[in-house]
Amino acid sequence: MEKVTAKIGAENYKTVVTSSTSEFITDMPIDEGGQNLGPKPKELLAAALAGCVAMTVKMYANRSKWSLEDVFVDVEIDTETTPGTTIFTKKVSFTGNLTEEQTQRLHVIAQKCPINKILQNPIVVKS
Numbered sequence: 001m002e003k004v005t006a007k008i009g010a011e012n013y014k015t016v017v018t019s020s021t022s023e024f025i026t027d028m029p030i031d032e033g034g035q036n037l038g039p040k041p042k043e044l045l046a047a048a049l050a051g052c053v054a055m056t057v058k059m060y061a062n063r064s065k066w067s068l069e070d071v072f073v074d075v076e077i078d079t080e081t082t083p084g085t086t087i088f089t090k091k092v093s094f095t096g097n098l099t100e101e102q103t104q105r106l107h108v109i110a111q112k113c114p115i116n117k118i119l120q121n122p123i124v125v126k127s
Helices: 041-064 100-110 114-120
Strands: 005-008 015-018 023-026 067-078 087-097
Touching (some): 041 087
Antiparallel strands (some): 067 087
16 A cells, blocks of 8 residues: 655645655645645646556566667646546657557557556545
């Protein structure tokens, strides 16, 4: 089970997030009352998916000994188009000396990242 702790103090929306391995800042933009010292929470959610996809693909390519140089993952989160539904749009591309078959396989692998799987399951938030 993963755990993070968030602490906010006197600096309005600047929030220090601590995990078992690191610490980072999340904040809001200046025009929303923050100091723009770090990504917004929704950006962190998109980053979790993008980073997981990139790492999963890279891990698979490394284990397969494929010539994958770069993985690019763009993630957009849409919470407005369909009320009550969150839509994640993911675009994944690669550079490297890859065959068409390898490229297609990497797109399949991109769907298998743990965060992608979590977001496709029902989610319950307990307080």
